[in-house]
Amino acid sequence: MIDTTRIQAITLDLDDTLWPVAPVIVHAENTLRDWLQQHLPRTAQLWQTPDLPREVRRAVVQRHPERRHDLSFLRREMIRDVMVQAGDAPGHADAAFEVFFAARQQVTLFEDSLGTLRALAGRYPLLALSNGNANVRQIGLGDCFVASIAASQVGCAKPDRRIFQAAADAAGLAPEQILHVGDDAQLDAQAAREAGMQAVWLNREGKPWPLETAPPPQIHTLATLVQWLLPR
Numbered sequence: 001m002i003d004t005t006r007i008q009a010i011t012l013d014l015d016d017t018l019w020p021v022a023p024v025i026v027h028a029e030n031t032l033r034d035w036l037q038q039h040l041p042r043t044a045q046l047w048q049t050p051d052l053p054r055e056v057r058r059a060v061v062q063r064h065p066e067r068r069h070d071l072s073f074l075r076r077e078m079i080r081d082v083m084v085q086a087g088d089a090p091g092h093a094d095a096a097f098e099v100f101f102a103a104r105q106q107v108t109l110f111e112d113s114l115g116t117l118r119a120l121a122g123r124y125p126l127l128a129l130s131n132g133n134a135n136v137r138q139i140g141l142g143d144c145f146v147a148s149i150a151a152s153q154v155g156c157a158k159p160d161r162r163i164f165q166a167a168a169d170a171a172g173l174a175p176e177q178i179l180h181v182g183d184d185a186q187l188d189a190q191a192a193r194e195a196g197m198q199a200v201w202l203n204r205e206g207k208p209w210p211l212e213t214a215p216p217p218q219i220h221t222l223a224t225l226v227q228w229l230l231p232r
């Protein structure tokens with residue numbers, strides 16, 4: 001069990017914790033593809049080349065290793081590279097990226113997300129802690145969170161303990177006073193514990209704990225957090 005007496009704030013992973021991420025990435029990529037087809041058909045066609053996006057991404061990361069955790073930066077540079085290769089003006093990259101980015105915020109929350117966030121936010125400061133480029137304010141969840149910690153800003157990604165420390169710093173607390181909740185056994189649950197936080201593994205599908213370490217407390221639905229943390 002978790003030691004609720006020590007918890008002063010909660011950090012939450014976003015993708016696959018509050019909403020399923022795969023459908024929203026498909027939606028964002030389709031939206032970008034449609035926009036390119038309409039505005040820059042040569043870029044759109046080149047983008048469809050099998051393996052090309054992956055190769056371009058690799059090239060961008062090689063050029064900018066210090067930005068490898070900044071998924072928005074990588075995406076914008078990828079678009080720019082493909083535009084240049086296709087013979088289009090790379091000045092359109094920002095507009096194309098904005099189309100992708102806006103679509104990427106159109107998530108569909110898991111059923112238990114909003115109620116749990118609202119209930120917890122009434123008692124604890126909540127901080128978003130994500131390796132991705134979802135934006136809780138644009139998604140409409142800004143009221144639930146006091147801060148957002150993103151790998152793109154910190155310059156490192158989970159499981160690096162520095163990103164957990166950055167969240168603790170943002171909360172003005174020690175890691176020991178924070179509970180981290182996330183769906184990834186390694187990047188969330190195990191890494192948070194190694195950074196000195198308590199952790200709950202959100203295991204929606206009832207998978208076995210995949211690591212050699214002792215399993216952390218696990219939940220199958222976020223709503224369980226309300227039972228654990230807000231006893232009547």
Ligand SMILES: [Mg+2]
Pocket residue numbers: 013014015016017182183184
């Ligand atoms: Mg996740």
